Amino acid sequence: MNFFHYEIPPTAGLPLHISDFFPKLNSFEEKLSQFIGVSAVQIECSATVALVVALSSIKKLSHKKKVIISAYTCPWVPIAIIHCGLIPIVCDSKKEHFDFDLKKLRASLDQDVLAIISTHLAGKIADIKKILPLAKRNGIYVIEDAAQALGARIKNKSVGLLGDIGVFSLGVGKGLSIFAGGLIVAKDKKLFSHIQKTSAAMVSNNYLLELKRAIELFFYYIFYRPSLLRIVFGIKLRHHLKKHDFIKAVGDDCSFKFPIHRVGYYRKQIGANAIDRLNTFLSINRKKAIARMKALEKIKNLKVVTSKHAHETWPFIVLLIPSEKMRDQIIHDLWPKSLGAGRLFIESISNYSYLKPYFEKKDLPAGKDFAARTMIISNSPWLTDKHFSKIYRILNSHIAKA
Numbered sequence: 001m002n003f004f005h006y007e008i009p010p011t012a013g014l015p016l017h018i019s020d021f022f023p024k025l026n027s028f029e030e031k032l033s034q035f036i037g038v039s040a041v042q043i044e045c046s047a048t049v050a051l052v053v054a055l056s057s058i059k060k061l062s063h064k065k066k067v068i069i070s071a072y073t074c075p076w077v078p079i080a081i082i083h084c085g086l087i088p089i090v091c092d093s094k095k096e097h098f099d100f101d102l103k104k105l106r107a108s109l110d111q112d113v114l115a116i117i118s119t120h121l122a123g124k125i126a127d128i129k130k131i132l133p134l135a136k137r138n139g140i141y142v143i144e145d146a147a148q149a150l151g152a153r154i155k156n157k158s159v160g161l162l163g164d165i166g167v168f169s170l171g172v173g174k175g176l177s178i179f180a181g182g183l184i185v186a187k188d189k190k191l192f193s194h195i196q197k198t199s200a201a202m203v204s205n206n207y208l209l210e211l212k213r214a215i216e217l218f219f220y221y222i223f224y225r226p227s228l229l230r231i232v233f234g235i236k237l238r239h240h241l242k243k244h245d246f247i248k249a250v251g252d253d254c255s256f257k258f259p260i261h262r263v264g265y266y267r268k269q270i271g272a273n274a275i276d277r278l279n280t281f282l283s284i285n286r287k288k289a290i291a292r293m294k295a296l297e298k299i300k301n302l303k304v305v306t307s308k309h310a311h312e313t314w315p316f317i318v319l320l321i322p323s324e325k326m327r328d329q330i331i332h333d334l335w336p337k338s339l340g341a342g343r344l345f346i347e348s349i350s351n352y353s354y355l356k357p358y359f360e361k362k363d364l365p366a367g368k369d370f371a372a373r374t375m376i377i378s379n380s381p382w383l384t385d386k387h388f389s390k391i392y393r394i395l396n397s398h399i400a401k402a
Contacts, residue, residue: 010341012316059085067089068089070099093366125310152312209261210262302321322399
């Protein structure tokens with residue numbers, strides 16, 4: 001077996017430089033605040049913990065218990081809700097999309113709804129503006145799950161600032177990574193101060209775990225490159241694919257036991273150094289993704305999921321295939337080939353076995369259809385035009401047969 005086989009990651013993460021590991025006494029919080037356009041940010045050890053802190057904060061301000069989520073979202077979202085002792089309520093998405101079906105969202109609202117969590121999936125922008133009036137009329141908080149969308153903007157305003165609270169990820173493979181991390185923003189200073197106090201009360205130091213994360217971040221720097229990624233990612237991926245364990249292949253095997261601890265100064269310094277390259281990195285990737293999207297749209301009956309009138313980030317390109325059977329055939333041909341093509345979330349959110357006990361049984365046809373027909377193509381800088389052409393040919397050959 002060739003351990004040094006070229007391997008493209010499934011998402012476009014910002015590669016670290018060795019110089020990032022030498023502190024320059026910059027404030028990571030200050031640089032992130034400037035990047036997003038807020039006066040301050042709160043950094044946590046993961047996007048899940050950031051969501052837990054956000055939910056715990058607003059839970060203290062209300063007696064309400066329900067939190068509405070879309071039918072197609074990350075499993076960590078309901079896990080965070082359940083961790084806080086709140087009740088996740090699933091609302092179906094609109095047809096051929098991950099965003100809420102507004103008619104069904106209205107029908108889901110009642111006096112016990114504390115928050116609506118709207119997801120900016122894959123750097124694509126959810127329609128927060130249509131949700132805000134519904135939430136305001138009913139005294140409901142709007143939380144933007146922007147875990148995959150740091151750098152996405154609407155009219156020069158960052159996502160995460162339209163609703164009451166925004167949550168971003170700084171995890172592995174994200175546009176900006178400190179290996180495991182998340183951050184919280186809130187445009188209302190009083191609410192943000194409350195979030196900071198909640199974090200101070202519930203999050204403590206764990207020096208051994210933080211040392212482990214710092215070491216993992218250094219190994220991330222070493223192995224996050226196409227010549228070495230097979231060793232830490234590709235071999236394990238193909239092992240799961242051979243067993244048809246797609247949930248483990250994409251990392252959807254989430255756990256209710258997750259660490260909560262304070263992010264250390266050293267990892268913040270690494271992030272503060274790396275963020276200086278983020279805007280340029282996102283700009284180059286955006287131009288490349290738009291060009292490839294236009295090429296893909298020439299394939300009849302293939303749909304590229306995108307947002308209109310928005311400045312998206314493109315960690316990967318989300319495709320909607322004409323049928324589940326065809327999607328599975330394409331995935332069978334592409335996923336094992338180290339080309340960065342694969343799937344995002346395997347199921348609609350209420351179909352994960354470990355989450356089913358926490359949801360009411362409900363028909364969610366649009367969410368199920370979206371999960372059944374979607375696939376992704378990496379927008380990593382290492383996915384060359386030659387690699388993309390190979391993916392394009394396979395897609396075209398399957399879809400042309402329809």
